Amino acid sequence: xxxxxLRRKTGIVGAMxxxxxxxxxxxxxxxxxxxxxxTVGTIGESFQLSIVIEGSLDGDxxxxxxxxxxxxxxxxxxxxxxxxxxxxxxxxxxxxxxxQKEGTYTIPALKLKIDGxxxxxxxxxxxxxxxxxxxxxxxxxxxPSVFIERDFSKASLVEGEPVVSTVKIxxxxxxxxxxxxxxxxxxxxxxxxxQYKTQEQKGPYLYNVIVYKQVLIPxxxxxxxxxxxxxxxxxVMPREERKRRRRGIGDIDDFFGDFFGHAQGRVVNRTISSxxxxxxxxxxxxxRPKGYRGLxxxxxxxxxxxxxxxxxGDTTTLTLVLDGVGTLDVFGKWNLxxxxxxxxxADQPQNExxxxxxxxxxSKRTFKFALVPTRSGDIVLPDVVxxxxxxxxxxxxxxxxxxGTLKVEGGEAEAIAGQAQEAPSVAKSDVRALATDLxxxxxxxxxxxxxxxxxGDYLLVAGMVGTPALLSLVVFLFxxxxxxxxxxxxxxxxRAFRTFRNKKEKLEREGREGxxxxxxxxxxxxxEYVGDKFNQQGSALxxxxxxxxxxxxxxxxxxxxxxxxxxxxxxxxxxxGKTLDQDQTEWMGIIENVVREIxxxx
Amino acid sequence: xxxxILAWLVLGTPPSLAETKTSVLSEALIAYDQGDYDTxxxxxxxxxxQSPAHGSLYYNLGNSYYRRGEKGKAVAAYLAARSLTPxxxxxxxxxxxxxxxxxxxxxxxxxxxxxxxxxxxDWSTPKELLxxxxxxxxxxxxxxxxxxxxKRAALKVWGQGVLLGSILAFAAFTVSLTFEEQWGAVxxxxxxxxxxxxxxxxxxxxxxxxxxxxxxLEENDWVRIELADGKKGWLARANVAIFSHSPQGGGLEExxxxxxxxxx
Numbered sequence: 001x002x003x004x005x006l007r008r009k010t011g012i013v014g015a016m017x018x019x020x021x022x023x024x025x026x027x028x029x030x031x032x033x034x035x036x037x038x039t040v041g042t043i044g045e046s047f048q049l050s051i052v053i054e055g056s057l058d059g060d061x062x063x064x065x066x067x068x069x070x071x072x073x074x075x076x077x078x079x080x081x082x083x084x085x086x087x088x089x090x091x092x093x094x095x096x097x098x099x100q101k102e103g104t105y106t107i108p109a110l111k112l113k114i115d116g117x118x119x120x121x122x123x124x125x126x127x128x129x130x131x132x133x134x135x136x137x138x139x140x141x142x143x144p145s146v147f148i149e150r151d152f153s154k155a156s157l158v159e160g161e162p163v164v165s166t167v168k169i170x171x172x173x174x175x176x177x178x179x180x181x182x183x184x185x186x187x188x189x190x191x192x193x194x195q196y197k198t199q200e201q202k203g204p205y206l207y208n209v210i211v212y213k214q215v216l217i218p219x220x221x222x223x224x225x226x227x228x229x230x231x232x233x234x235x236v237m238p239r240e241e242r243k244r245r246r247r248g249i250g251d252i253d254d255f256f257g258d259f260f261g262h263a264q265g266r267v268v269n270r271t272i273s274s275x276x277x278x279x280x281x282x283x284x285x286x287x288r289p290k291g292y293r294g295l296x297x298x299x300x301x302x303x304x305x306x307x308x309x310x311x312x313g314d315t316t317t318l319t320l321v322l323d324g325v326g327t328l329d330v331f332g333k334w335n336l337x338x339x340x341x342x343x344x345x346a347d348q349p350q351n352e353x354x355x356x357x358x359x360x361x362x363s364k365r366t367f368k369f370a371l372v373p374t375r376s377g378d379i380v381l382p383d384v385v386x387x388x389x390x391x392x393x394x395x396x397x398x399x400x401x402x403x404g405t406l407k408v409e410g411g412e413a414e415a416i417a418g419q420a421q422e423a424p425s426v427a428k429s430d431v432r433a434l435a436t437d438l439x440x441x442x443x444x445x446x447x448x449x450x451x452x453x454x455x456g457d458y459l460l461v462a463g464m465v466g467t468p469a470l471l472s473l474v475v476f477l478f479x480x481x482x483x484x485x486x487x488x489x490x491x492x493x494x495r496a497f498r499t500f501r502n503k504k505e506k507l508e509r510e511g512r513e514g515x516x517x518x519x520x521x522x523x524x525x526x527x528e529y530v531g532d533k534f535n536q537q538g539s540a541l542x543x544x545x546x547x548x549x550x551x552x553x554x555x556x557x558x559x560x561x562x563x564x565x566x567x568x569x570x571x572x573x574x575x576x577g578k579t580l581d582q583d584q585t586e587w588m589g590i591i592e593n594v595v596r597e598i599x600x601x602x
Numbered sequence: 603x604x605x606x607i608l609a610w611l612v613l614g615t616p617p618s619l620a621e622t623k624t625s626v627l628s629e630a631l632i633a634y635d636q637g638d639y640d641t642x643x644x645x646x647x648x649x650x651x652q653s654p655a656h657g658s659l660y661y662n663l664g665n666s667y668y669r670r671g672e673k674g675k676a677v678a679a680y681l682a683a684r685s686l687t688p689x690x691x692x693x694x695x696x697x698x699x700x701x702x703x704x705x706x707x708x709x710x711x712x713x714x715x716x717x718x719x720x721x722x723x724d725w726s727t728p729k730e731l732l733x734x735x736x737x738x739x740x741x742x743x744x745x746x747x748x749x750x751x752x753k754r755a756a757l758k759v760w761g762q763g764v765l766l767g768s769i770l771a772f773a774a775f776t777v778s779l780t781f782e783e784q785w786g787a788v789x790x791x792x793x794x795x796x797x798x799x800x801x802x803x804x805x806x807x808x809x810x811x812x813x814x815x816x817x818x819l820e821e822n823d824w825v826r827i828e829l830a831d832g833k834k835g836w837l838a839r840a841n842v843a844i845f846s847h848s849p850q851g852g853g854l855e856e857x858x859x860x861x862x863x864x865x866x
Binding site (some may be wrong): 016177189191194195246329330331332333349353389436438439441442443445446447448449450451452453454457458460461465466467468471472475476479575 | 623624626627631634635636637638639640649653654655656657659661662665668669671687689691695696699700710727728729732733735736737739740743744746747750751768779793801
């Protein structure tokens, strides 16, 4: 009985084992297991959430928004194993959670589609305490690797009073590509100061610190809400941390990491923020004295005159130096009035600003005025008075500078001093030569007329050059055509005799059948010669026309007459049937002689 | 349409664009005189972007930047102004004044045998040379035209001579256009210059605020630069100010962002 029961049990277990062995891997259902590296922490600590997915995930893992918790995805890692012929792939999706407040937080269940099935993960809960109950050593141990602290040189201030904001970015891991994600502050002037790096010991850790200072000058009263100072940065995760987080596959990865030289760690992008802050800004007291120009702080005023004895029309330089703690932005242009006997020409003021840890902003503005007396005698200059509001004493203070008396002698320029329009001490050329300040602004600018090259310029230039070029071309072509015509006439004229002689010789060489025919040809040659010589087309000229041409030429009367007589005789012979008294060969000689005589004379 | 006409009749003619710009210029100058350099910078920037490029606008913008304490941007603005009006003594004086306050003792123009030979490259703009050539060409052709018309040999000789000069001026314009340089300046207190376009490259040297350079190539967020002494490297765009001045208007190509030096 016992043996049969044992056999039956063994058979069932064996069958189950066989079934399990024969079941292919894809039959195994997928899974999603979330885990936190810790469930209790304090503000400033980060929690690492890992969601390990087994199976084929459809889509991506997204953690729903948790109020007061900043969630940053830090990427995923894959673990592949092949144990006893079973292939297993796990993908771990990693997130860093930064709680902003103390309390209990719940990471809601995630709905994920794995291997075609919807799977819900278990919700996770973690607690964030203030850390007050923990001892200092524990708190220090839990200091994050990167955090930002911000403080101000004073918490309450007066409208227009500068305050220094110091932002310290603490990091004990390597940071790269830091970028401030600043929200523009309205109603606050912000002066960025130089950044510097230092190191500070915080608890057991030595932090590298980037110190970034700004001077904030509120332009209005009330509560100014400053948003958290945020930076985006790439954090190089330390190798140890990475190894700890990626359990099991560290050795192989380290081997390849070392081999390929990227063993320092993995880079994750994070946004790090400081806490938000509020500045209480009080308004300046209402009982503002006359001449108050919005200065808030603690200032002093110094004056200096380059010379107190001068001639009418000469220049003395008044230097007023206003300096102290606070901004001079609101002061603007100083329109000095020293009475009707002094012409004043203001130079461009020189500004200097320094930032001090103790005072915030220390400003200095130097005003220079060229004073030109327009009359002789002693001119008593009035005191220069300005006011400012002292935020420490909570009252207005007056600054007074005594300028003294100018002793002015009469000079050549006295008569015309009143017409002086420009102060020599502030001429641009002087400023350029002295090189102690910027040359003043350009005040007249033709805004619609640019100085860069445009397509319009090219068109204008084409027009400028093209128009006379085209005109020149037209005239040139006309002149060329005329010249060519003239050349052709001259060439025909110069070749007239040669043509005649060549044709006559050819006529003789060919040996016409009858002498009569040769003379007829000779007659036509003579007419053609006259046409060529005197620029007449063709040989069909009437006798009258030939006579007119010859009479108007430079030939003398005898030759003209001889030629006309010859033509009349030959015409009578050719067309009138008149007989010739001489041998026709001799007539050919006569034609040639007449042609030669014409040629000699023309 | 009827509403538009009625509105036009009631309200009168809207101010023209030119009037608006002149008004902005006046506002900018007043703000500068009153020490409100934020406003003057903003307005001059706006004018430089919206108006045809003019050296005086960049000059005024440079003055505003300097008063605000942004020396790098001031140098860049003066360099842009100089490229438009190279012989303006005010621009040269202020550029020299602000540049002298920088840490890097770098020249604001390149010196070489080529530049010595073509000295006029630094003293004239391509536009000036083009118009000079055009005026020469125009005069030369007019003289040739008259010589043909009046049949005067002397006019022909003069015309040919002037035309030859015009051709030389046009060649100078072509050279000037080819070798025109775009200058910029560093705006951060310290800016690392890398061997390639990326922070992973080697830092070859460092520049400081106001250091002038010639823009060689721009690639995404990086600018390949060349200094007056011939050194080359890559700067992150966020560390530099380069003013482009297209005919229709220009302005600052990039605004500065907080980018601390590397190796922290």
